[in-house]
Amino acid sequence: MLVFEYKAYGKSNQFLAVDEAIKTVQFIRNKAIRLWMDGGAKSCYDLNKYCAVLAKEFPFANQLNSMARQAAAERAWASIQRFYDNCKSKISGKKGFPQFQKDNRSVEYKTSGWTLSDDRKSITFTDKKGIGRLKLKGTRDLNFYQPDQIKRVRLVKRADGYYVQFCISVDRTETLQSSGNTIGLDVGLASFYTDSNGLEVENPRFYRVGFVAMKRAQRLVSRKVKGSSNRIKSRIKLGRIHLKISRQRKDHAVKLARCVIRSNDLVAYEDLRVRNMVKNHCLAKSISDAGWYQFRVWLETFGRIFGRITVAVEPRLTSQECSSCGVIVKKSLSTRTHTCQCGCSLGRDHNAALNILTKAIGTTGHVGTSVLDTVNAWGDKPSTSVGENLSGQGMSRSQESPALTNQAASGERV
Structure with missing residues (x-):
């Protein structure tokens, strides 16, 4: 549609x-x-x-x-x-x-x-x-x-x-050549996301940028008499500021998601419960401003259009686990560098992105198969949640690729 x-x-x-x-x-x-x-x-x-x-x-x-x-x-x-x-x-x-x-x-x-x-x-x-x-x-x-x-x-x-x-009523599909790339994304507040290659994308913070103009417009609305024409004009002006911010956030999510999907055969990201995260009143405004859920929706949408695989990974311990040796290294939110006794030293978000990609590959068995085989195996629902029954996520046993079946049975990783 x-x-x-x-x-x-x-x-x-x-x-x-x-x-x-x-x-x-x-x-x-x-x-x-x-x-x-x-x-x-x-x-x-x-x-x-x-x-x-x-x-x-x-x-x-x-x-x-x-x-x-x-x-x-x-x-x-x-x-x-x-x-x-x-x-x-x-x-x-x-x-x-x-x-x-x-x-x-x-x-x-x-x-x-x-x-x-x-x-x-x-x-x-x-x-x-x-x-x-x-x-x-x-x-x-x-x-x-x-x-x-x-x-x-x-x-x-x-x-x-x-x-x-x-x-x-149109089914939009586009065919792309296989890029041979896989990527894991760890979203955050300091940067919008950090991928498994160590690349950080800046968080635009549209709400914070427009907050001054919004606050001024809101103050003008509160000064006007209720029911007056001047109050109606002030409300329209305030609404336009909110509308501009929402459009900026959507435009950023659409363009970034499209770029990520077109450049990679598999995209893994955290299966975050944003509704629960915003209960933290200290971070609620920043989390809402980032627009993580909207970004995820467009990742899954473009994944379905371009025939790419998108995998939602359970976020538990992705920041604490060492991507090199698997040891749990406890750290607070203020600690932005992951340092392990095995000698691994990475940025906290970079380490998490590597763990997210590892979990996704271990679940889907994507590496070692062509994009066409993977799309045929997963049917027309490219997004999965790690840890759930694959047969209940849009995969038909009659369409399952033998290569994927063998890899899933043996737990093989390439």
Whole structure:
């Protein structure tokens, strides 16, 4: 699935209609959540039927396209299903009980309620909300895809304007020659990551850089009278600063992940639980600013696109264990150099990256096989977690490579 995003241009009354559609989606979702709380819905099908009841009862709900109403109900059921899954898996802490929404910023259409122009440079929304025709500006060309490949169209409101997103049903794959390289990555705060070759990538710290402007904008918002037009303008200015920081962080993660994946046949990284790590209030802001999880998501995404192997390694003792002899050398967070009695002296993060790569190779048996054999063996799910059953991670026994089977049975490492 590809998602193309375009900036939308139109008149002020059209964007007021978009705001009205977004509020209607929020209303339907909250009504669906209330129905489930009262015991009136047991499945997503029940919520879809309830959309027709709301359309008859409320004229403004009837103005929204029927499939857009169903998409709003599906959002409600997604939050309910996530709550059920968290309860079944018995995760620690709060289970994510569905909450009523008060800041919805998007409306989603399916295959009806909109039409694209012949030149793919404008879109017309045909429901009774009165949005009409919006011009599209972006860098992606929709002429390569047929209208029936577009499964969802989403209108999104952001601090700097309105955007149209197209969800296109296409499997994106690209073929690359084998590079013969494997790499382990240890993410950190001093540097964004240190790889097993000793290379350190600087941590950009976008939030820290923009903190001064953000603090000034926040102070201006707090000085304005609530409900005034000046306060609204100040909030928009503050929102644009936050939006810029989030875009910078995403751009950094995408470009860096793409470069790493294209340059290596196997990429190993730590299977970090960022949600638990941010409970440390001394480091929470810096950890969130680094964007480790977003970087991991894009590593796995590009690994799937380019047919590379990505392996999530259990991070336990990767910083304490000596990469040369395997002896555990205890050290605090302030100790940035690993020194072992065997004579090994490396940077702490470099040593951890070597251990991460060693664990990944010992699990996947990647070294000694071609990239094509490895992709065929692992199927179409390139990311694995070390220590889990491989047959449950997308690998079919009928597709398993004999070379990998022999290596896994003997524990051979090259």
